[in-house]
Amino acid sequence: MMRTDEPSGLSQPLRPQRDRSAYRNFLKMAVLFSINHGTVAAVLNISVQLLGDAGSYQSGALYITYALTALMFSSALNEALGPRWSLVVAAGLYSLYVLSLPLALMLPPEARGARVALALCGGTVGGFAAGFLWAAQGTYFALSARRHALQMDIEPAEANAELASAFASTFLSLELCLKALPIGLLPLSHKMAAFGVSAALLGYEAFAYPKPQPRPQAPIVPHTLTRVRQAFGADAVLAGSLCSALVSAVAALLQPVSRAAAKRVGRPAVLLAALLSFAALAALVLATSDGLAAPAFVTVLPFYLLQGAGRAGYEGVNKALYADTFGPADSPAAFSNIVLANGAASAVAYFTFPSLGRHAMAYAAGTCAAVAIVGYIAAEVAIQRTPGGRVNPRVDPA
Numbered sequence: 001m002m003r004t005d006e007p008s009g010l011s012q013p014l015r016p017q018r019d020r021s022a023y024r025n026f027l028k029m030a031v032l033f034s035i036n037h038g039t040v041a042a043v044l045n046i047s048v049q050l051l052g053d054a055g056s057y058q059s060g061a062l063y064i065t066y067a068l069t070a071l072m073f074s075s076a077l078n079e080a081l082g083p084r085w086s087l088v089v090a091a092g093l094y095s096l097y098v099l100s101l102p103l104a105l106m107l108p109p110e111a112r113g114a115r116v117a118l119a120l121c122g123g124t125v126g127g128f129a130a131g132f133l134w135a136a137q138g139t140y141f142a143l144s145a146r147r148h149a150l151q152m153d154i155e156p157a158e159a160n161a162e163l164a165s166a167f168a169s170t171f172l173s174l175e176l177c178l179k180a181l182p183i184g185l186l187p188l189s190h191k192m193a194a195f196g197v198s199a200a201l202l203g204y205e206a207f208a209y210p211k212p213q214p215r216p217q218a219p220i221v222p223h224t225l226t227r228v229r230q231a232f233g234a235d236a237v238l239a240g241s242l243c244s245a246l247v248s249a250v251a252a253l254l255q256p257v258s259r260a261a262a263k264r265v266g267r268p269a270v271l272l273a274a275l276l277s278f279a280a281l282a283a284l285v286l287a288t289s290d291g292l293a294a295p296a297f298v299t300v301l302p303f304y305l306l307q308g309a310g311r312a313g314y315e316g317v318n319k320a321l322y323a324d325t326f327g328p329a330d331s332p333a334a335f336s337n338i339v340l341a342n343g344a345a346s347a348v349a350y351f352t353f354p355s356l357g358r359h360a361m362a363y364a365a366g367t368c369a370a371v372a373i374v375g376y377i378a379a380e381v382a383i384q385r386t387p388g389g390r391v392n393p394r395v396d397p398a
Contacts, residue, residue, distance in 0.1 A: 019151040019152075020148075020151065020152070021151070022144050022147035022148040022151055023144075023148050023151075023152075023162075023163070023166075025144065026140075026141070026144040026148070026163055026166070026167070027166060027170070029087070029137075029140060029144075030166065030167045030170040030171060031170055031174070032091075033087070033137055033171070034170050034171040034173075034174035034175065035174060035178070036091055036094060037171065037174075037175060038174045038175040038176075038177065038178030038179065039098065039178050040094060040097065040098060040126075041175055041178070041179060042178045042179045042181055043098055043101060044059065047059060047101055050101070050105060051101065051104055051105070051115070051119055053116070054104060054112075054115045054116045054118075054119040055119065057116055057119055057120055057123070058100070058101075058104075058119035058120060058122055058123035059123060059350060060123070060347070060350060060351060061119075061120050061123030061124045061127060062097065062123035062124070062126050062127040062130070063127065063343055063346045063347035063350055064127065064343075064347050065123070065124050065126075065127025065128050065130075065131065066127040066128075066130045066131050066339070066343035066346070066347075067131070067339075067340055067343030067344040067346075067347055068127075068131070068343075069127065069128050069130070069131020069132055070131045070132070070134075070135065070336050070337075070339035070340040070343055071336075071340050073128075073131065073132060074131055074132040074135040074332070074336040074339060074340075075135070075332045075333050075336055077132045078132060078135055078136050078139055078332045078336075079332065081136075083136045083137075083139040083140040083143065084140065086132055086133070086135075086136035086139075087133065087136045087137065087140065089129075090129040090130070090132055090133035090136060091129075091133070092129075093125055093126070093128065093129035094126055094129040094130065094133065096122060096125045096126065096129075097122045097123065097125060097126025097129070098126075099122070100118055100119060100121065100122020100123075100125075100126075101119075101122065103118055103122075104118045104119050104122070127343075130339075130343075131339060131343065132336075132339075134335060134338065134339045134342075135332050135335045135336040135339055136332075137335070138319070138322065138323075138331055138332070138334070138335025138338070139331040139332050139335065141163060141164070141167065141319060141323060141331075142323045142326070142331040143331075144163060145159040145160045145162075145163045145323055146159070148162070148163060156323075156324070157320075157324050160319075160320040160323040160324055161259060161262060161267070161317075161320045163320075164316050164317065164319045164320035164323070165255055165256070165258070165259045165316055165320075167315075167316075167319065168251070168252075168255050168312070168315040168316035168319070169252055169255040169256075171315060172248045172249075172251045172252035172255070172311070172312075172315060173248075173252045175248045176245050176248040176249050176252060179244055179245040179248060180245050246301075246304045246305075246308065247304050247307045247308045247311060248308070248311075249308065250304065250305055250307075250308025250309060250311075250312070251308045251309070251311040251312040251315060252312075254308070254309060254312035255312060255316055257312075258270050258312055258313060258316050258317055259316070259317075261273075262317055262320075267317045267320060267321055267324075268321070268376075268380050270313060270317045271313050271317050271318055271321060271376065272373065272376065272377075273309075273313065274309060274310045274311075274312060274313020274314060274317070274318075275310070275313070275369060275372050275373045275376065276369075276373070277306045277307075277309040277310040277313070278306070278307075278310040278365070278368075278369040278372075279366055279369035279370060279373065280306050281303060281306040281307055281310065281365070281369075282362045282363070282365040282366030282369060283362075283366060284302060284303060284306065285303070285358060285359075285361070285362035285365075286359060286362045286363070286366070322334055322335065322338070325383060345368070349364075
Protein backbone atom coordinates (compact mmCIF):
# COMPACT_ATOMS: atom_id res chain seq x y z
CA MET A 1 0.00 0.00 0.00
CA MET A 2 1.05 3.59 -0.65
CA ARG A 3 0.40 6.89 1.08
CA THR A 4 0.68 10.38 -0.39
CA ASP A 5 3.11 12.82 1.14
CA GLU A 6 1.06 16.05 1.20
CA PRO A 7 3.92 18.58 0.94
CA SER A 8 5.61 16.85 -1.99
CA GLY A 9 2.72 14.98 -3.53
CA LEU A 10 4.91 11.87 -3.72
CA SER A 11 3.64 8.42 -2.91
CA GLN A 12 5.52 6.50 -0.24
CA PRO A 13 5.04 2.96 1.09
CA LEU A 14 3.10 2.67 4.34
CA ARG A 15 5.03 1.38 7.32
CA PRO A 16 3.75 -2.04 8.29
CA GLN A 17 1.92 -2.12 11.61
CA ARG A 18 3.70 -4.38 14.06
CA ASP A 19 1.51 -6.87 15.86
CA ARG A 20 2.47 -6.84 19.56
CA SER A 21 -0.33 -9.10 20.73
CA ALA A 22 2.08 -11.83 21.84
CA TYR A 23 4.04 -9.33 23.93
CA ARG A 24 0.90 -7.90 25.55
CA ASN A 25 -0.42 -11.37 26.28
CA PHE A 26 2.89 -12.36 27.85
CA LEU A 27 2.90 -9.25 30.05
CA LYS A 28 -0.56 -10.14 31.31
CA MET A 29 0.71 -13.59 32.19
CA ALA A 30 3.76 -12.09 33.90
CA VAL A 31 1.64 -9.83 36.11
CA LEU A 32 -0.70 -12.61 37.22
CA PHE A 33 2.12 -15.10 37.66
CA SER A 34 4.03 -12.57 39.76
CA ILE A 35 1.02 -11.90 41.98
CA ASN A 36 0.94 -15.60 42.74
CA HIS A 37 4.64 -15.80 43.47
CA GLY A 38 4.81 -12.63 45.55
CA THR A 39 1.84 -13.67 47.66
CA VAL A 40 3.20 -17.13 48.36
CA ALA A 41 6.70 -15.82 49.09
CA ALA A 42 5.32 -13.23 51.51
CA VAL A 43 3.31 -15.85 53.41
CA LEU A 44 6.18 -18.34 53.38
CA ASN A 45 8.44 -15.78 55.06
CA ILE A 46 6.25 -15.73 58.19
CA SER A 47 4.62 -19.17 58.25
CA VAL A 48 7.11 -20.73 60.67
CA GLN A 49 6.74 -17.85 63.12
CA LEU A 50 2.95 -18.25 63.14
CA LEU A 51 2.61 -22.03 63.00
CA GLY A 52 5.77 -23.09 64.85
CA ASP A 53 6.70 -26.73 64.23
CA ALA A 54 3.68 -27.19 61.98
CA GLY A 55 5.01 -24.40 59.76
CA SER A 56 8.40 -26.10 59.56
CA TYR A 57 6.80 -29.40 58.55
CA GLN A 58 4.64 -27.61 56.02
CA SER A 59 7.60 -25.88 54.37
CA GLY A 60 9.60 -29.10 54.35
CA ALA A 61 6.72 -30.97 52.70
CA LEU A 62 6.40 -28.21 50.13
CA TYR A 63 10.07 -28.28 49.14
CA ILE A 64 10.25 -32.07 48.91
CA THR A 65 7.05 -32.40 46.89
CA TYR A 66 8.20 -29.51 44.74
CA ALA A 67 11.37 -31.34 43.73
CA LEU A 68 9.71 -34.74 43.29
CA THR A 69 6.98 -33.33 41.07
CA ALA A 70 9.55 -31.61 38.88
CA LEU A 71 11.46 -34.88 38.60
CA MET A 72 8.59 -37.28 37.86
CA PHE A 73 5.45 -35.48 36.74
CA SER A 74 6.21 -31.99 35.46
CA SER A 75 6.89 -32.74 31.80
CA ALA A 76 3.99 -35.19 31.51
CA LEU A 77 1.52 -32.76 33.09
CA ASN A 78 2.62 -29.90 30.86
CA GLU A 79 2.39 -32.07 27.78
CA ALA A 80 -1.09 -33.31 28.72
CA LEU A 81 -2.54 -29.95 29.76
CA GLY A 82 -0.49 -27.56 27.66
CA PRO A 83 1.34 -24.58 29.17
CA ARG A 84 -1.74 -22.37 29.51
CA TRP A 85 -3.94 -24.82 31.39
CA SER A 86 -0.99 -26.06 33.40
CA LEU A 87 -0.61 -22.52 34.70
CA VAL A 88 -4.33 -22.27 35.48
CA VAL A 89 -4.53 -25.61 37.30
CA ALA A 90 -1.29 -25.08 39.22
CA ALA A 91 -2.41 -21.58 40.27
CA GLY A 92 -5.64 -22.92 41.68
CA LEU A 93 -3.88 -25.69 43.58
CA TYR A 94 -1.28 -23.31 44.92
CA SER A 95 -4.05 -21.15 46.37
CA LEU A 96 -4.91 -24.09 48.64
CA TYR A 97 -1.45 -23.85 50.19
CA VAL A 98 -2.08 -20.26 51.27
CA LEU A 99 -5.56 -21.11 52.55
CA SER A 100 -4.18 -23.94 54.68
CA LEU A 101 -2.30 -21.44 56.86
CA PRO A 102 -5.27 -19.46 58.26
CA LEU A 103 -7.25 -22.69 58.56
CA ALA A 104 -4.47 -24.19 60.69
CA LEU A 105 -4.33 -21.04 62.82
CA MET A 106 -8.05 -21.32 63.51
CA LEU A 107 -7.58 -24.68 65.20
CA PRO A 108 -7.25 -24.60 69.01
CA PRO A 109 -3.72 -25.00 70.42
CA GLU A 110 -4.55 -28.39 71.93
CA ALA A 111 -5.37 -29.77 68.46
CA ARG A 112 -1.71 -29.99 67.57
CA GLY A 113 -2.06 -33.19 65.55
CA ALA A 114 -4.82 -31.73 63.40
CA ARG A 115 -2.82 -28.54 62.86
CA VAL A 116 0.24 -30.49 61.72
CA ALA A 117 -1.87 -32.70 59.44
CA LEU A 118 -3.56 -29.69 57.85
CA ALA A 119 -0.23 -27.93 57.39
CA LEU A 120 1.31 -31.03 55.79
CA CYS A 121 -1.61 -31.36 53.39
CA GLY A 122 -1.30 -27.72 52.40
CA GLY A 123 2.44 -27.99 51.89
CA THR A 124 2.12 -31.18 49.85
CA VAL A 125 -0.54 -29.74 47.55
CA GLY A 126 1.41 -26.51 47.21
CA GLY A 127 4.63 -28.34 46.39
CA PHE A 128 2.86 -30.44 43.78
CA ALA A 129 1.49 -27.29 42.13
CA ALA A 130 4.86 -25.55 42.32
CA GLY A 131 6.60 -28.50 40.71
CA PHE A 132 4.90 -28.10 37.34
CA LEU A 133 3.97 -24.42 37.55
CA TRP A 134 7.47 -23.11 36.88
CA ALA A 135 8.03 -25.55 34.02
CA ALA A 136 4.76 -24.41 32.44
CA GLN A 137 5.83 -20.80 32.80
CA GLY A 138 9.11 -21.57 31.05
CA THR A 139 7.34 -23.26 28.15
CA TYR A 140 4.85 -20.40 27.88
CA PHE A 141 7.78 -17.98 27.82
CA ALA A 142 9.55 -19.86 25.02
CA LEU A 143 6.41 -20.02 22.87
CA SER A 144 5.59 -16.36 23.47
CA ALA A 145 9.11 -15.31 22.54
CA ARG A 146 8.90 -17.28 19.29
CA ARG A 147 5.58 -15.68 18.41
CA HIS A 148 6.87 -12.22 19.34
CA ALA A 149 9.93 -12.68 17.12
CA LEU A 150 7.71 -13.57 14.17
CA GLN A 151 5.31 -10.69 14.73
CA MET A 152 8.05 -8.08 15.16
CA ASP A 153 10.39 -9.58 12.53
CA ILE A 154 13.31 -9.77 14.94
CA GLU A 155 15.77 -12.48 15.84
CA PRO A 156 14.58 -15.06 18.41
CA ALA A 157 17.49 -14.20 20.69
CA GLU A 158 16.39 -10.56 20.76
CA ALA A 159 12.80 -11.58 21.53
CA ASN A 160 14.00 -13.88 24.32
CA ALA A 161 16.01 -11.06 25.87
CA GLU A 162 13.12 -8.58 25.63
CA LEU A 163 10.57 -10.90 27.21
CA ALA A 164 13.00 -12.15 29.86
CA SER A 165 13.78 -8.59 30.94
CA ALA A 166 10.09 -7.65 31.03
CA PHE A 167 9.20 -10.74 33.03
CA ALA A 168 12.01 -10.33 35.54
CA SER A 169 11.20 -6.66 36.16
CA THR A 170 7.50 -7.40 36.66
CA PHE A 171 8.16 -10.50 38.72
CA LEU A 172 10.63 -8.89 41.11
CA SER A 173 8.72 -5.62 41.47
CA LEU A 174 5.50 -7.36 42.46
CA GLU A 175 7.42 -9.70 44.75
CA LEU A 176 8.81 -6.62 46.48
CA CYS A 177 5.35 -5.07 46.90
CA LEU A 178 3.74 -8.24 48.18
CA LYS A 179 6.56 -9.01 50.59
CA ALA A 180 6.00 -5.56 52.07
CA LEU A 181 2.22 -6.08 52.21
CA PRO A 182 2.19 -8.00 55.54
CA ILE A 183 4.19 -5.16 57.08
CA GLY A 184 1.60 -2.67 55.90
CA LEU A 185 -1.17 -4.81 57.38
CA LEU A 186 0.43 -5.01 60.82
CA PRO A 187 -1.56 -2.02 62.14
CA LEU A 188 -4.71 -4.09 61.62
CA SER A 189 -3.40 -6.15 64.57
CA HIS A 190 -4.77 -9.44 63.30
CA LYS A 191 -2.64 -11.92 61.39
CA MET A 192 -5.68 -13.23 59.49
CA ALA A 193 -5.82 -9.98 57.51
CA ALA A 194 -2.57 -10.70 55.69
CA PHE A 195 -3.67 -14.22 54.81
CA GLY A 196 -7.09 -12.98 53.69
CA VAL A 197 -5.59 -10.49 51.28
CA SER A 198 -3.10 -13.08 50.04
CA ALA A 199 -5.82 -15.65 49.43
CA ALA A 200 -7.98 -13.10 47.63
CA LEU A 201 -5.12 -12.12 45.34
CA LEU A 202 -4.36 -15.75 44.58
CA GLY A 203 -7.98 -16.49 43.79
CA TYR A 204 -8.21 -13.57 41.38
CA GLU A 205 -4.91 -14.47 39.77
CA ALA A 206 -5.80 -18.12 39.29
CA PHE A 207 -9.03 -17.54 37.41
CA ALA A 208 -8.29 -14.25 35.63
CA TYR A 209 -5.70 -15.80 33.33
CA PRO A 210 -3.21 -18.64 33.03
CA LYS A 211 -0.27 -17.73 35.16
CA PRO A 212 1.04 -18.12 38.63
CA GLN A 213 4.27 -19.04 40.22
CA PRO A 214 5.90 -20.84 43.03
CA ARG A 215 9.44 -20.51 43.87
CA PRO A 216 9.27 -20.79 47.65
CA GLN A 217 11.77 -18.99 49.82
CA ALA A 218 13.35 -20.47 52.89
CA PRO A 219 11.27 -19.59 55.94
CA ILE A 220 12.78 -17.78 58.89
CA VAL A 221 13.75 -20.10 61.71
CA PRO A 222 14.83 -19.17 65.23
CA HIS A 223 18.51 -19.93 64.50
CA THR A 224 18.47 -17.58 61.53
CA LEU A 225 16.72 -14.85 63.49
CA THR A 226 19.51 -14.77 66.06
CA ARG A 227 21.77 -12.68 63.83
CA VAL A 228 18.92 -10.41 62.84
CA ARG A 229 18.02 -9.80 66.48
CA GLN A 230 21.63 -8.94 67.23
CA ALA A 231 21.53 -6.31 64.51
CA PHE A 232 18.05 -4.91 64.91
CA GLY A 233 16.84 -5.82 68.38
CA ALA A 234 13.13 -6.04 69.09
CA ASP A 235 12.09 -5.26 65.52
CA ALA A 236 13.77 -8.38 64.13
CA VAL A 237 10.75 -9.68 62.22
CA LEU A 238 10.03 -6.30 60.68
CA ALA A 239 13.67 -5.72 59.76
CA GLY A 240 14.01 -9.22 58.36
CA SER A 241 10.99 -8.69 56.13
CA LEU A 242 12.35 -5.37 54.90
CA CYS A 243 15.76 -6.86 54.14
CA SER A 244 14.14 -9.74 52.28
CA ALA A 245 12.23 -7.19 50.21
CA LEU A 246 15.51 -5.36 49.59
CA VAL A 247 16.82 -8.38 47.66
CA SER A 248 13.84 -8.18 45.31
CA ALA A 249 14.26 -4.42 44.95
CA VAL A 250 17.93 -4.70 43.98
CA ALA A 251 17.22 -7.49 41.50
CA ALA A 252 14.39 -5.49 39.90
CA LEU A 253 16.45 -2.30 39.63
CA LEU A 254 19.33 -4.19 38.01
CA GLN A 255 17.20 -5.62 35.18
CA PRO A 256 17.70 -2.64 32.80
CA VAL A 257 21.40 -2.63 33.68
CA SER A 258 21.68 -6.36 32.97
CA ARG A 259 19.96 -6.02 29.62
CA ALA A 260 22.19 -3.11 28.57
CA ALA A 261 25.30 -4.98 29.70
CA ALA A 262 24.20 -8.10 27.83
CA LYS A 263 24.05 -6.11 24.59
CA ARG A 264 27.62 -4.89 25.10
CA VAL A 265 29.44 -7.90 26.54
CA GLY A 266 27.03 -10.77 25.89
CA ARG A 267 24.61 -12.64 28.11
CA PRO A 268 27.11 -15.33 29.21
CA ALA A 269 29.29 -12.65 30.80
CA VAL A 270 26.31 -11.15 32.63
CA LEU A 271 25.26 -14.55 33.95
CA LEU A 272 28.80 -15.23 35.14
CA ALA A 273 28.77 -11.90 36.98
CA ALA A 274 25.57 -12.97 38.74
CA LEU A 275 27.14 -16.29 39.74
CA LEU A 276 30.20 -14.44 41.03
CA SER A 277 27.87 -12.33 43.20
CA PHE A 278 26.70 -15.49 44.96
CA ALA A 279 30.31 -16.62 45.44
CA ALA A 280 31.22 -13.18 46.79
CA LEU A 281 28.31 -13.38 49.22
CA ALA A 282 29.69 -16.61 50.68
CA ALA A 283 33.17 -15.10 50.89
CA LEU A 284 31.79 -12.02 52.65
CA VAL A 285 30.08 -14.18 55.26
CA LEU A 286 33.37 -15.94 55.95
CA ALA A 287 35.24 -12.65 56.19
CA THR A 288 32.77 -11.00 58.57
CA SER A 289 33.42 -11.27 62.29
CA ASP A 290 30.87 -12.79 64.63
CA GLY A 291 30.12 -9.46 66.26
CA LEU A 292 28.04 -7.13 64.13
CA ALA A 293 29.43 -3.61 64.23
CA ALA A 294 27.23 -0.52 64.38
CA PRO A 295 25.41 0.75 62.47
CA ALA A 296 23.86 -2.68 62.01
CA PHE A 297 21.98 -1.94 58.80
CA VAL A 298 25.16 -0.79 57.06
CA THR A 299 26.89 -3.97 58.23
CA VAL A 300 24.36 -6.36 56.73
CA LEU A 301 23.47 -4.26 53.67
CA PRO A 302 26.24 -5.72 51.41
CA PHE A 303 24.89 -9.24 51.98
CA TYR A 304 21.49 -8.33 50.58
CA LEU A 305 22.96 -6.27 47.75
CA LEU A 306 25.04 -9.23 46.57
CA GLN A 307 22.10 -11.60 46.82
CA GLY A 308 19.98 -9.15 44.84
CA ALA A 309 22.66 -8.90 42.16
CA GLY A 310 22.76 -12.68 41.87
CA ARG A 311 19.00 -12.94 41.61
CA ALA A 312 18.95 -10.29 38.90
CA GLY A 313 20.89 -12.63 36.64
CA TYR A 314 19.01 -15.75 37.70
CA GLU A 315 15.55 -14.30 37.03
CA GLY A 316 16.47 -12.46 33.82
CA VAL A 317 19.37 -13.45 31.58
CA ASN A 318 19.30 -17.06 32.77
CA LYS A 319 15.78 -17.49 31.38
CA ALA A 320 16.77 -15.92 28.06
CA LEU A 321 19.76 -18.24 27.70
CA TYR A 322 17.60 -21.28 28.35
CA ALA A 323 15.12 -20.15 25.72
CA ASP A 324 17.98 -19.56 23.26
CA THR A 325 19.40 -23.03 23.82
CA PHE A 326 16.22 -25.10 24.04
CA GLY A 327 13.36 -24.69 21.61
CA PRO A 328 9.67 -24.94 22.57
CA ALA A 329 9.75 -28.72 22.13
CA ASP A 330 12.48 -29.14 24.75
CA SER A 331 11.47 -26.25 27.02
CA PRO A 332 9.30 -28.32 29.42
CA ALA A 333 12.17 -30.69 30.23
CA ALA A 334 14.74 -27.89 30.37
CA PHE A 335 12.77 -25.71 32.75
CA SER A 336 11.78 -28.76 34.80
CA ASN A 337 15.49 -29.30 35.45
CA ILE A 338 15.70 -25.78 36.88
CA VAL A 339 12.73 -26.49 39.14
CA LEU A 340 14.22 -29.82 40.23
CA ALA A 341 17.59 -28.31 41.13
CA ASN A 342 16.00 -25.37 42.91
CA GLY A 343 13.59 -27.54 44.88
CA ALA A 344 16.20 -30.11 45.88
CA ALA A 345 18.69 -27.45 46.97
CA SER A 346 16.02 -25.58 48.94
CA ALA A 347 14.91 -28.76 50.70
CA VAL A 348 18.46 -29.71 51.68
CA ALA A 349 19.26 -26.20 52.89
CA TYR A 350 15.99 -25.91 54.79
CA PHE A 351 16.58 -29.08 56.79
CA THR A 352 20.36 -28.76 57.32
CA PHE A 353 21.17 -25.06 57.67
CA PRO A 354 19.41 -24.55 61.04
CA SER A 355 21.83 -27.04 62.60
CA LEU A 356 24.94 -25.64 60.88
CA GLY A 357 27.18 -22.82 61.95
CA ARG A 358 27.67 -19.65 59.95
CA HIS A 359 30.97 -20.77 58.44
CA ALA A 360 29.63 -24.18 57.46
CA MET A 361 26.72 -22.55 55.65
CA ALA A 362 29.07 -20.15 53.89
CA TYR A 363 31.37 -22.96 52.76
CA ALA A 364 28.40 -24.92 51.43
CA ALA A 365 27.03 -21.92 49.54
CA GLY A 366 30.45 -20.96 48.21
CA THR A 367 31.10 -24.49 46.99
CA CYS A 368 27.77 -24.57 45.17
CA ALA A 369 28.51 -21.20 43.57
CA ALA A 370 31.96 -22.36 42.45
CA VAL A 371 30.55 -25.57 40.97
CA ALA A 372 27.88 -23.54 39.16
CA ILE A 373 30.50 -21.22 37.66
CA VAL A 374 32.70 -24.06 36.44
CA GLY A 375 29.70 -26.02 35.19
CA TYR A 376 28.27 -23.08 33.29
CA ILE A 377 31.61 -22.28 31.63
CA ALA A 378 31.94 -25.92 30.55
CA ALA A 379 28.38 -25.95 29.21
CA GLU A 380 28.90 -22.69 27.34
CA VAL A 381 32.10 -24.00 25.73
CA ALA A 382 30.31 -27.18 24.67
CA ILE A 383 27.41 -25.19 23.19
CA GLN A 384 29.73 -22.88 21.29
CA ARG A 385 31.63 -25.84 19.84
CA THR A 386 28.45 -27.60 18.72
CA PRO A 387 27.25 -26.58 15.25
CA GLY A 388 23.90 -24.88 15.70
CA GLY A 389 24.22 -25.26 19.45
CA ARG A 390 22.30 -22.08 20.16
CA VAL A 391 20.42 -21.56 16.95
CA ASN A 392 16.76 -20.77 17.49
CA PRO A 393 15.26 -20.80 14.00
CA ARG A 394 12.16 -18.77 13.27
CA VAL A 395 9.53 -21.46 13.29
CA ASP A 396 5.93 -20.52 13.94
CA PRO A 397 5.13 -22.12 17.33
CA ALA A 398 1.56 -22.75 16.21
